[in-house]
Amino acid sequence: MSRHSGGTGELPLDDEIGREQEYVSMLYDRLDGLREQAARRLTDALRSTGGTLQDRSQRDSSVAMYADQVEQFSAVENGLCFGRLDGADDSRRYIGRIGIFDTSGDYDPLLMDWRAPAARPFYLATAANPQGVRRRRHLRTRQRKVTGLNDEVLDIESAAPGGHEELTGEASLLAALNAGRTGRMRDIVETIQAEQDRIIRAELPGVMVVQGGPGTGKTAVALHRAAYLLYTHRRELSSRGVLLVGPNATFLRYISQVLPTLAETGVLLRTQGDLFPGVSAQRVEPAETAALKGRAVLAEVLALAVRDRQWVPDEPLEIEVEREVLTLDPETVRAARDRVRRTDRPHNLARALFDVEIVHALADQVAERIGADPLGGDNLLDEADRAEIRRELREETEIQAALDRLWPVLTPQRLLADLYADPDRIATAAPMLTDDERARLHREPGGWTPADVPLLDEAAELLGEDERAAAARRDRIRMMEREYAEGVLEIARGSRSIDVEDEAEGGEILGVTDLIDADRLLERQEEADRLTTAQRAAADRTWAFGHVIVDEAQELSPMAWRLLMRRCPSRSMTIVGDVAQTGALAGTPSWADALAPYVAQRWRLTELTVSYRTPAEIMAVAADVLAEIDPALRPPRSVRESGVPPWDRAVPDEQLPAELVSAATREAAGLAEGRLGVIVPASRVDALGAALTAALPEATVGEHPELESRVVVLTVAQAKGLEFDSVLVVDPDRMVAESPRGRSDLYVALTRATQRLGVLRPAPAG
Numbered sequence: 088m089s090r091h092s093g094g095t096g097e098l099p100l101d102d103e104i105g106r107e108q109e110y111v112s113m114l115y116d117r118l119d120g121l122r123e124q125a126a127r128r129l130t131d132a133l134r135s136t137g138g139t140l141q142d143r144s145q146r147d148s149s150v151a152m153y154a155d156q157v158e159q160f161s162a163v164e165n166g167l168c169f170g171r172l173d174g175a176d177d178s179r180r181y182i183g184r185i186g187i188f189d190t191s192g193d194y195d196p197l198l199m200d201w202r203a204p205a206a207r208p209f210y211l212a213t214a215a216n217p218q219g220v221r222r223r224r225h226l227r228t229r230q231r232k233v234t235g236l237n238d239e240v241l242d243i244e245s246a247a248p249g250g251h252e253e254l255t256g257e258a259s260l261l262a263a264l265n266a267g268r269t270g271r272m273r274d275i276v277e278t279i280q281a282e283q284d285r286i287i288r289a290e291l292p293g294v295m296v297v298q299g300g301p302g303t304g305k306t307a308v309a310l311h312r313a314a315y316l317l318y319t320h321r322r323e324l325s326s327r328g329v330l331l332v333g334p335n336a337t338f339l340r341y342i343s344q345v346l347p348t349l350a351e352t353g354v355l356l357r358t359q360g361d362l363f364p365g366v367s368a369q370r371v372e373p374a375e376t377a378a379l380k381g382r383a384v385l386a387e388v389l390a391l392a393v394r395d396r397q398w399v400p401d402e403p404l405e406i407e408v409e410r411e412v413l414t415l416d417p418e419t420v421r422a423a424r425d426r427v428r429r430t431d432r433p434h435n436l437a438r439a440l441f442d443v444e445i446v447h448a449l450a451d452q453v454a455e456r457i458g459a460d461p462l463g464g465d466n467l468l469d470e471a472d473r474a475e476i477r478r479e480l481r482e483e484t485e486i487q488a489a490l491d492r493l494w495p496v497l498t499p500q501r502l503l504a505d506l507y508a509d510p511d512r513i514a515t516a517a518p519m520l521t522d523d524e525r526a527r528l529h530r531e532p533g534g535w536t537p538a539d540v541p542l543l544d545e546a547a548e549l550l551g552e553d554e555r556a557a558a559a560r561r562d563r564i565r566m567m568e569r570e571y572a573e574g575v576l577e578i579a580r581g582s583r584s585i586d587v588e589d590e591a592e593g594g595e596i597l598g599v600t601d602l603i604d605a606d607r608l609l610e611r612q613e614e615a616d617r618l619t620t621a622q623r624a625a626a627d628r629t630w631a632f633g634h635v636i637v638d639e640a641q642e643l644s645p646m647a648w649r650l651l652m653r654r655c656p657s658r659s660m661t662i663v664g665d666v667a668q669t670g671a672l673a674g675t676p677s678w679a680d681a682l683a684p685y686v687a688q689r690w691r692l693t694e695l696t697v698s699y700r701t702p703a704e705i706m707a708v709a710a711d712v713l714a715e716i717d718p719a720l721r722p723p724r725s726v727r728e729s730g731v732p733p734w735d736r737a738v739p740d741e742q743l744p745a746e747l748v749s750a751a752t753r754e755a756a757g758l759a760e761g762r763l764g765v766i767v768p769a770s771r772v773d774a775l776g777a778a779l780t781a782a783l784p785e786a787t788v789g790e791h792p793e794l795e796s797r798v799v800v801l802t803v804a805q806a807k808g809l810e811f812d813s814v815l816v817v818d819p820d821r822m823v824a825e826s827p828r829g830r831s832d833l834y835v836a837l838t839r840a841t842q843r844l845g846v847l848r849p850a851p852a853g
């Protein structure tokens with residue numbers, strides 16, 4: 088029989104586990120009850136028809152609410168309850184993923200949401216500062232079964248000898264850190280540490296930067312903060328939404344499970360490449376080109392590119408209208424253009440003013456001609472006649488065609504594609520760039536890169552939204568509404584499985600999805616705002632989020648910052664990253680530089696100092712590389728040692744693929760569970776990836792590698808933010824040589840392992 092740590096001397100462990108099992112089983116019964124109730128209410132709301140507009144709108148919000156609840160109650164199934172706090176006053180509070188109340192009695196909390204203020208001592212209480220807590224208990228569960236306990240008694244005498252006072256729930260923490268990785272990030276709700284808790288629960292307004300070395304839990308903290316903010320500021324944030332931006336699609340897949348298991352589905356996860364609705368930026372370009380496009384000067388280039396489209400012809404422009412020729416001379420066009428420009432309206436919205444100016448000038452010509460007094464007196468036409476002429480001219484296709492040439496209404500995509508495609512346009516728009524830089528911008532149309540997205544956004548601001556853009560937005564919303572309606576029905580269908588023992592009810596629930604399909608649900612809900620906030624925000628470029636969280640924020644270029652700041656006019660932001668890990672050439676080596684244009688000095692810096700991922704032995708290797716990046720930088724302190732020294736071996740280059748295969752085979756075989764990451768220079772990923780996948784069927788490589796495979800081959804850019812139990816870093820010198828920020832890349836590569844690290848390098852020739 089095992090004993091629980093920090094033994095209490097009260098009951099034998101098995102009895103204690105038995106008691107906790109009774110309580111936990113009761114909580115699961117309640118959870119089932121809540122889920123069934125929500126599923127039943129969802130079914131009823133879906134089935135009911137008719138009523139006034141207000142009834143229908145109310146029903147639509149009920150459908151959304153109950154669908155959400157069913158999802159949330161299902162998502163918290165694993166680890167529903169993970170802790171207990173015993174107070175010095177003999178009170179007892181159970182802590183879990185959601186709050187559950189005793190609805191049959193006094194509404195006492197049976198389970199307290201980890202985000203509630205009363206749950207906070209679970210993360211902060213220490214023996215030195217027990218905050219009214221006598222004992223903190225971590226409960227370990229597998230599915231619905233309690234499998235173990237860890238107790239900490241919070242008084243100085245009973246504190247476990249050799250324990251780290253600064254760690255809360257040390258035994259549970261170390262168990263979590265040493266567990267095999269699955270290829271998906273897990274939440275850390277059971278073992279959040281005090282320095283992390285302070286960041287998670289920091290106040291909502293303002294810009295907070297979280298700087299921390301590799302493995303200090305920045306991503307975990309960012310995700311838990313999103314969940315905390317939505318819980319604590321629900322009313323404020325539920326209508327404006329929370330946006331979380333990550334570095335690439337692989338990373339977003341890696342973290343995608345975390346928020347649902349915290350019962351939060353309302354956060355929009357996006358990469359920079361997805362931040363312009365309607366564009367999916369998949370095209371690849373050289374790092375130097377991306378860096379150039381990220382520079383702030385591109386905002387000026389785009390402004391000039393827009394002005395360049397406001398054309399003044401060199402020669403008079405002749406327009407034939409009903410067999411008569413009207414002439415627009417350059418001076419008239421220039422004067423009209425200058426007057427319109429002075430209004431400072433975005434280009435597309437200013438077009439109407441330009442039309443008025445030009446039509447006026449043309450109408451004057453017509454009036455001169457047809458209204459001239461043959462006797463030499465004043466013109467015979469009055470203002471009403473002239474207005475009629477203007478109205479008629481405006482309808483003429485020839486005139487509209489001329490206006491389209493002089494001041495074309497443009498989409499951001501059109502503007503940018505035309506600019507890139509034409510060296511003359513680039514020359515006019517970018518006089519401040521060098522010849523080489525201008526040459527870099529030139530390219531044929533065909534898809535967008537992530538670095539184009541902030542430029543499209545900038546262009547959209549300069550152009551303004553015209554009718555076509557508004558129509559495209561409505562189409563996107565319509566499409567998402569359909570997906571949403573299908574999602575709701577899927578939840579209704581899925582929720583039936585909870586009811587399998589209740590045949591009659593189960594039959595009824597199934598009946599609903601037979602009765603109504605997504606199209607009808609969509610039609611029925613025509614009048615209401617049916618989409619979740621996150622969905623509406625995703626379709627709308629001009630959406631202003633209530634809070635924006637950026638992970639790996641050191642990678643953002645100045646142009647990307649401009650885009651993000653537009654999405655968050657309230658400047659309520661959490662910016663998470665590590666300037667020592669900056670890989671992108673346009674990324675930031677300084678938070679102050681990146682933020683100064685938007686908030687000047689009004690941002691606060693918080694730091695995470697302990698690495699939970701990287702064991703001390705591996706951190707020592709990475710520390711040497713960090714010192715080469717900047718001798719003033721200090722690596723985070725590792726929370727544990729793995730007892731396994733990292734190895735470093737040089738082999739002749741021609742033998743490197745074979746050596747790598749055998750090292751990977753060995754490492755993979757040594758993993759009881761967990762994952763092996765093989766991180767290689769970008770220029771070698773194809774060849775080494777092919778060698779590994781040929782030899783190891785469980786290996787995967789590619790643009791979006793399958794992270795759940797046991798062996799994953801990736802470049803540093805792909806490995807950013809990820810982790811593996813064991814890591815092989817291949818050809819580190821080439822990694823460093825491949826980019827001006829190569830040392831930061833190597834630092835990232837060396838800090839991805841939770842247990843073991845091997846370095847394989849080609850031996851110097853001769």
Ligand SMILES: Nc1ncnc2c1ncn2[C@@H]1O[C@H](COP(=O)(O)OP(=O)(O)OP(=O)(O)O)[C@@H](O)[C@H]1O
Nearest residue numbers: 275278279280301302303304305306307699700808
């Ligand atoms: N309090 C904690 N309890 C349990 N695990 C934790 C805790 N804090 C961090 N971890 C674990 O440490 C690992 C690293 O966390 P995370 O990926 O958030 O670090 P990071 O600072 O974002 O790293 P990087 O800069 O390398 O991307 C993850 O496996 C995470 O679950």
